[in-house]
Amino acid sequence: MNGTKELTKAIEEITEVAKGFGLDFYPMRYEVCPADIIYTFGAYGMPTRFTHWSFGKQFHKMKLQYDLGLSQIYELVINSDPCYAFLLNTNSLIQNKLIIAHVLAHCDFFKNNIRFSNTRKDMVESMTATAERIAHYEIVHGKEEVESFLDAILSIQEHIDPSIIRFKLPPKTEDDTGAADSHKKRGEYDDLWNLDQREKQAQSKKTKRQKKIPPSPEKDLLLFIEEYSRELEDWQRDVLTMMREEMLYFWPQLETKVMNEGWASYWHQRIMRKLDLTSSETLEYAKLNAGVVQPSRTSINPYYLGIKIFEDIEERYNNPTEEMIRNGCEPNKGRDKIFEVREMESDISFIRNYLTKELVAKEDMYLFEKKGRDYRITEKDYVQIRDQLVSQRVNGGFPYITVENGDYLRNGELYLRHGYEDIELDIKYLEHVLPYIYQLWGRSVHLETVIEGKETLYSYDGKEMHKQRI
Amino acid sequence: MSNEQEHNFVVSQENWSLHRKGYQDQQRHNEKIKDAIKKNLPDLVSEENIIMSNGKDMVKIPIRSLDEYKIRYNYEKSKHVGQGNGDSEVGDVVARAPGDGQQAGAGNGKKAGDNPGQDYYESEVSIAEIEEALFKELELPNLQEKEKSEIITEKVEFNDVRKKGLMGNVDKKRTILTALKRNAREGKAQITPIYNDDLRFKTWNEVIRHDSKAVVLAMMDTSASMGAFEKYIARSFFFWMNRFLKTKYESVEFEFIAHHTEAKVVTEEAFFSKGESGGTICSSAYYKALEVIEEKYHPSRYNIYPFHFSDGENISSDNKTCIELVHQLMEKSNMFGYGEVNGYNRYSTLLNAYKAIKHPKFKHYVLKEKADVYHAMKSFFQKTAERV
Known part of the structure; x- marks a missing residue:
């Protein structure tokens, strides 16, 4: 217990400064842990999460990098009330100071950003319960069985609908009313176009008048499978529900990575400047800080990009242009503005609205692509860069998949569609995922996407993978 | 040990030694690798990488069942954003395709490898691991005891410690330790004096090995x-x-x-x-x-x-x-x-x-x-x- 007193004193001071800046956070629980525990939590995303070999693999990888001195996690913070923060027991006091300042800003973000408004704040306990239940199912149904089911769900776990407001799926037994509505919606004279087909249609309407599942394309693949799969047993449905809950909880973190890290870095810098540090402490802090917010040639460091945008916003709203003043901006309101931004935006809107042309030029950002064996810079245009960053963040960076039909070919087959937007899917991976979906759905699974400019349908029927142009 | 503050925070340091989850799941992952090796033995055994490697090194073998498959984008066919020092130009090379291993990506020290697509998972398997799995299933038939008169090698191994011996073979470390202990018993925290009784000598044994x-x-x-x-x-x-x-x-x-x-x-x-x-x-x-x-x-x-x-x-x-x-x-x-x-x-x-x-x-x-x-x-x- 070296330096708990010092640490407590430092936390007290930092908390005071943070409050003075207007940060608004949950009560904090700081846990000092050894490295392997921190890395366990890092791998699982939560200390109490269920067990699965993929977490073990991740843990091993992260721990190895730590042991080799390649990377280090200093801190971990959990979106909960009270908010848990885990500190590495080998951290120096100055490292801890930076981390505490950083963590308080994360916590402020969790508490105030709109995307987090629906996340459960008791997730630590809830995940404990989930883990226990899954462990219980392992005893009842066998480890292999449960593991194979978890493998399948994990392969598609990101395909949920994280909308803040969402409508319920229609219950299974509901009669079709949707078709009639869609009929009405058509234009007044539309029926003129197909007068001669009318009779035919009327005929087919009668027989075809069956519910369509889902009534409109459904984004929430997990929920859809949970509701409509005829394959699942009760315990599997239970596991599916719990895992979807966990994903819903993690989702806002995927959606706000740039903002969240930027916000935390912005504040740890401001708070550290207020502290009374010795010169050697200042030096150590500066090194640490430089390591965290460091640009990269081959990727975007969310810490760096985030803090730069926040600083840019503050700067511009402190010194508004005439046009901004005409639109109602008052000078020196930069701080207020960034607090507003941290509340209202997610990464997509954050980048889209606040990454300016000047900032892109100043930070020397570019697009690069694989050309032959090399990755080369191909574009330096502001709009392209911004849009690329935005599109990378759409749907948390995952391809957008919707359920089009749960009764494809009137045979209960599942028809999925990839909303193609100029980036192709990894086919090798897709061909491994479809069998997983088949395992969950119990009947043939189809996925429509675009490969080399042509619409292509991948199907898996339980035995073989088929690929056909549409 | 925790103490509540007026500011509503708690600092605690607990004993985490029983929290073994990471290691347990890592163990499970290892089991799966072993299992995959066993299942793929027929393919692995004739794997060119191994036969041509002369059996010295680790071999990279894609163990497919251990990838965590997701529906994801094709990294090679998409565009990415990077940042230069202020003088980047269209046409500059920022990275090479990973010929072996991954490119030294990202100075983002906190979370390694959070870019999807860069994580090419290929398990490294040592030939020893494959051997272990393979040889477990094999046995030498018709093993015959050859006459004992076959080549016998006599070797001298220093693997014993005694109180008497040649001064040249004195075991300094053990001698000092013994002296320390004895002095400690007498209430003195020091090495000296060293008595004859404290001396320890390395001694050899003759080992006979049958060469096969x-x-x-x-x-x-x-x-x-x-x-x-x-x-x-x-x-x-x-x-x-x-x-x-x-x-x-x-x-x-x-x-x-x-x-x-x-x-x-x-x-x-x-x-x-x-x-x-x-x-x-x-x-x-x-x-x-x-x-x-x-x-x-x-x-x-x-x-x-x-x-x-x-x-x-x-x-x-x-x-x-x-x-x-x-x-x-x-x-x-x-x-x-x-x-x-x-x-x-x-x-x-x-x-x-x-x-x-x-x-x-x-x-x-x-x-x-x-x-x-x-x-x-x-x-x-x-x-x-x-x-x-």
Whole structure:
């Protein structure tokens, strides 16, 4: 217990400064842990999460990098009330100071950003319960069985609908009313176009008048499978529900990575400047800080990009242009503005609205692509860069998949569609995922996407993978 | 130990030593790797990377069942954003495609590898791991106790400590430790004085070891009909056989006998690469083998393993002699193995003749494809050698 007193004193001071800046956070629980525990939590995303070999693999990888001195996690913070923060027991006091300042800003973000408004704040306990239940199912149904089911769900776990407001799926037994509505919606004279087909249609309407599942394309693949799969047993449905809950909880973190890290870095810098540090402490802090917010040639460091945008916003709203003043901006309101931004935006809107042309030029950002064996810079245009960053963040960076039909070919087959937007899917991976979906759905699974400019349908029927142009 | 503050925060440091979840799941992951190796043994055994690596290094083998598959974008076909120092221009190279390993991406020290698509997962498997899985299923049949008169090596090992001995062999560390302890008992925290009674000496023991030696007489038909595929199969087989025998014997030697119509002893390199033309007379190889045994490898000192790989084509008139010679060879050796690489189910004169041999030391196997190397190993070195 070296330096708990010092640490407590430092936390007290930092908390005071943070409050003075207007940060608004949950009560904090700081846990000092050894490295392997921190890395366990890092791998699982939560200390109490269920067990699965993929977490073990991740843990091993992260721990190895730590042991080799390649990377280090200093801190971990959990979106909960009270908010848990885990500190590495080998951290120096100055490292801890930076981390505490950083963590308080994360916590402020969790508490105030709109995307987090629906996340459960008791997730630590809830995940404990989930883990226990899954462990219980392992005893009842066998480890292999449960593991194979978890493998399948994990392969598609990101395909949920994280909308803040969402409508319920229609219950299974509901009669079709949707078709009639869609009929009405058509234009007044539309029926003129197909007068001669009318009779035919009327005929087919009668027989075809069956519910369509889902009534409109459904984004929430997990929920859809949970509701409509005829394959699942009760315990599997239970596991599916719990895992979807966990994903819903993690989702806002995927959606706000740039903002969240930027916000935390912005504040740890401001708070550290207020502290009374010795010169050697200042030096150590500066090194640490430089390591965290460091640009990269081959990727975007969310810490760096985030803090730069926040600083840019503050700067511009402190010194508004005439046009901004005409639109109602008052000078020196930069701080207020960034607090507003941290509340209202997610990464997509954050980048889209606040990454300016000047900032892109100043930070020397570019697009690069694989050309032959090399990755080369191909574009330096502001709009392209911004849009690329935005599109990378759409749907948390995952391809957008919707359920089009749960009764494809009137045979209960599942028809999925990839909303193609100029980036192709990894086919090798897709061909491994479809069998997983088949395992969950119990009947043939189809996925429509675009490969080399042509619409292509991948199907898996339980035995073989088929690929056909549409 | 925690203390509530007016600011509503708690600092605590608990004992986490029982929190083993990460290690447990890591263990499970390792089990899965082992399992995958076992399941893929037939493919792994004939994996080119391994055979050509001379068995020294780790080999990268994609273990497919351990990837965490997701629906994801094709990293190579999409655009990415990066940042330069202020002087980047269109056309600059920012990275190379990972030829081996990953590019040194991202100075983002906090969370490594959070860019999807850059995470090419290929499990590194050491040959030792594959061996462990493979050899678990194998056993040497007909192990014979060679006469004890075989080479005995006497070695001197310093593996004992005594109170009396030569001053030159004094064990300083132990002596000091003893002195320390004795002084401590007397209430003094110091090394000196050191009494005679504290002295400790390293002492040796004589170790007698029985040397066991094996020799493999690798015979192969190098006539025109043996192509690259056939040779590769033979090569893979001998590779694993060598490693397997090494786990059983202290030294394993190889003699490579190449033959077409006549046989000669060649180097390993020539054995696997050179092709010759002409017909095939297998008995020539067996004569050579007997000759080599006579010259260099006396059966009383060596465990002899003649193995013959061929495509089964032999001049029919030669078959009778072959059977005769095989019997002679078996008298001198632990077992005789005949591997026929026959991917197209050709009619094989030699195998037909050999089918008549009923002898516990005689084993044969027909290899049709790469994966059969594994099955051949299993058949030759069966665990319970009951089936003959």
